[in-house]
Amino acid sequence: MPKISLLNKILISLFLITVVLWQCARDHEPAKNNLTPYPFLVPKGFPSPYLSANNPMTVEGVLLGRKLFYDNILSSNGRSCNSCHLQENSFMVKNSDNYLDPNIYLNIPPLINLAWNPDFGWYGVEPDLDHIAVGDFGPLFFNSDMKKVISNVKSNSEYAQLYQKVFPDEEVFTENYFADKTAQAIAQFLRSIVSASSRYDKFMMGKAVFSQEEQYGFELFNSEKGDCFHCHSAPLFTDNLYHNIGVDSVFNVAFNSGRYLITSNPIDFGKFSTPTLRNIALTGPYMHDGRFATLDEAIEHYNSKVHSTSSLDPIMTKNNKSTKLNLTAFDKLCIKKFLETLTDSLLLSNPNYGKPK
Amino acid sequence: MDSLLFVPNKTVFTHPAGYLFGVTRLQYYISRFTAVKENGDLYIDNGFHYIDALIPENNTLVLSNLPQGKYKEITFAVGLDSLLNQTDKLPTTVENLNMAWPILMGGGYHFVKMEGVYEDATGNHGYAVHIGRNENVIRIRIPNTGIQIEPGENRISLSMNITEWFKNPVIYDFNVDGNYTMGNPVAMSKIKKNAEDIFTK
Numbered sequence: 126m127p128k129i130s131l132l133n134k135i136l137i138s139l140f141l142i143t144v145v146l147w148q149c150a151r152d153h154e155p156a157k158n159n160l161t162p163y164p165f166l167v168p169k170g171f172p173s174p175y176l177s178a179n180n181p182m183t184v185e186g187v188l189l190g191r192k193l194f195y196d197n198i199l200s201s202n203g204r205s206c207n208s209c210h211l212q213e214n215s216f217m218v219k220n221s222d223n224y225l226d227p228n229i230y231l232n233i234p235p236l237i238n239l240a241w242n243p244d245f246g247w248y249g250v251e252p253d254l255d256h257i258a259v260g261d262f263g264p265l266f267f268n269s270d271m272k273k274v275i276s277n278v279k280s281n282s283e284y285a286q287l288y289q290k291v292f293p294d295e296e297v298f299t300e301n302y303f304a305d306k307t308a309q310a311i312a313q314f315l316r317s318i319v320s321a322s323s324r325y326d327k328f329m330m331g332k333a334v335f336s337q338e339e340q341y342g343f344e345l346f347n348s349e350k351g352d353c354f355h356c357h358s359a360p361l362f363t364d365n366l367y368h369n370i371g372v373d374s375v376f377n378v379a380f381n382s383g384r385y386l387i388t389s390n391p392i393d394f395g396k397f398s399t400p401t402l403r404n405i406a407l408t409g410p411y412m413h414d415g416r417f418a419t420l421d422e423a424i425e426h427y428n429s430k431v432h433s434t435s436s437l438d439p440i441m442t443k444n445n446k447s448t449k450l451n452l453t454a455f456d457k458l459c460i461k462k463f464l465e466t467l468t469d470s471l472l473l474s475n476p477n478y479g480k481p482k
Numbered sequence: 483m484d485s486l487l488f489v490p491n492k493t494v495f496t497h498p499a500g501y502l503f504g505v506t507r508l509q510y511y512i513s514r515f516t517a518v519k520e521n522g523d524l525y526i527d528n529g530f531h532y533i534d535a536l537i538p539e540n541n542t543l544v545l546s547n548l549p550q551g552k553y554k555e556i557t558f559a560v561g562l563d564s565l566l567n568q569t570d571k572l573p574t575t576v577e578n579l580n581m582a583w584p585i586l587m588g589g590g591y592h593f594v595k596m597e598g599v600y601e602d603a604t605g606n607h608g609y610a611v612h613i614g615r616n617e618n619v620i621r622i623r624i625p626n627t628g629i630q631i632e633p634g635e636n637r638i639s640l641s642m643n644i645t646e647w648f649k650n651p652v653i654y655d656f657n658v659d660g661n662y663t664m665g666n667p668v669a670m671s672k673i674k675k676n677a678e679d680i681f682t683k
Binding site: 169170172173212241302343347348349354358359360361363365369392433435438439440441442443445446 | 519576660664
């Protein structure tokens with residue numbers, strides 16, 4: 126615990142009282158150059174997504190991003206985004222499948238419902254989805270030769286037309302713009318990937334029933350006994366915040382330092398963003414470094430293996446200073462069964478997210 | 483007045499039970515705000531307001547059309563009334579969704595999430611004071627405010643005395659009463675009563 130001063134009062138500027146007239150509505154900008162605004166449908170009960178004012182989604186922009194996602198035209202080594210981010214895996218990257226240095230043990234969360242993420246990466250290293258694909262053009266992933274990529278794109282009439290339609294006001298085929306605009310198109314596609322069609326969603330709409338085990342797991346998930354809901358809050362099944370859930374007791378591996386790498390505040394040691402639990406049964410291994418191969422191991426961590434450190438999230442300490450949940454084998458089985466109801470099978474085969482024909 | 487600027491995650495307080503504690507999360511709802519002028523005129527704000535005390539831009543409450551004048555009393559609730567405290571009643575903002583109280587535990591919303599770490603003789607430990615349920619709405623009354631809203635003035639500052647959450651009328655000791663209040667109606671009730679005087683002008 127930091128010991129800086131012994132204060133017992135907070136000055137909170139609590140009430141800002143104003144007589145300002147509110148302007149609640151904002152005029153929508155008409156789409157430029159006959160672009161068609163993308164009909165982004167917010168599932169019932171979901172919060173408003175973080176849509177980019179600088180990169181408004183259009184049907185054409187999403188299509189361009191989707192084509193690029195599945196095309197190796199951006200790389201010099203034959204790779205494309207979907208070399209790692211496979212739709213059948215909910216677009217996550219498994220350790221065993223990725224191209225990273227095997228000494229860098231990194232687990233990439235699924236690329237679903239990113240429109241609701243305020244920032245990206247396990248410890249929030251990237252604040253802007255519009256920019257995130259730029260990093261993939263580097264030597265580690267695509268090793269892109271941008272001059273050659275631009276030349277190839279320009280000589281492909283379909284791409285040439287799409288780029289110029291989606292980015293009509295830019296000198297899009299200059300090196301200064303091309304990487305940024307390409308990343309924006311891919312970001313549009315990524316924002317379009319929405320998972321809200323699991324059996325859990327149908328259950329909540331009264332269109333499916335749970336088995337007894339699933340129902341009990343649902344109850345445990347939303348109880349103090351299981352205590353999953355505080356961080357994995359529905360319907361996103363993430364609170365979009367950072368937590369140290371006690372997977373490490375020391376932070377001598379740089380990546381395991383988590384949010385501390387951004388803030389340099391010791392209270393952020395070991396904090397990572399809460400991943401969504403949607404499609405969790407498909408997206409093992411688990412935790413930021415993929416240390417748990419199975420859901421059973423991940424659940425057991427919360428049950429009995431939480432390491433208590435000074436930056437451990439307070440919510441991980443239960444009464445009597447215990448960090449254990451004391452779940453029975455049946456409890457753990459039922460929580461797993463409930464988590465499996467979050468699998469969105471429709472997403473895995475949704476042609477709108479698949480390789481364009 | 484010993485009010486001092488609170489530094490999130492750093493300021494350390496002395497708990498009335500004798501140990502140190504810090505605050506890493508303090509989120510709550512305010513509703514049913516009223517202000518009574520010296521002449522008896524009553525201002526009522528029927529809205530609800532989400533406050534995150536650790537985020538400067540989120541710890542102000544915006545009220546519209548509060549008339550100028552001198553106010554002798556303000557009252558408000560920390561929490562939500564029973565009409566609002568129902569599952570899915572509030573707009574589906576991320577903040578409201580994160581404050582949801584599971585329907586399987588009665589539904590509605592957390593009124594307060596206060597979390598942090600305390601340090602006793604045995605080491606550092608987390609605490610989570612979560613308050614909810616209709617019977618635990620915290621009624622705040624600040625008499626003799628001396629608040630004068632002048633032309634062009636638009637801000638009133640109130641102080642929250644953090645340690646008052648854990649004393650008056652009873653000392654709430656994490657080691658005795660529980661460092662985790664959810665599922666513990668006795669603990670929530672104690673905190674609720676203590677919290678009625680956390681704010682001062």
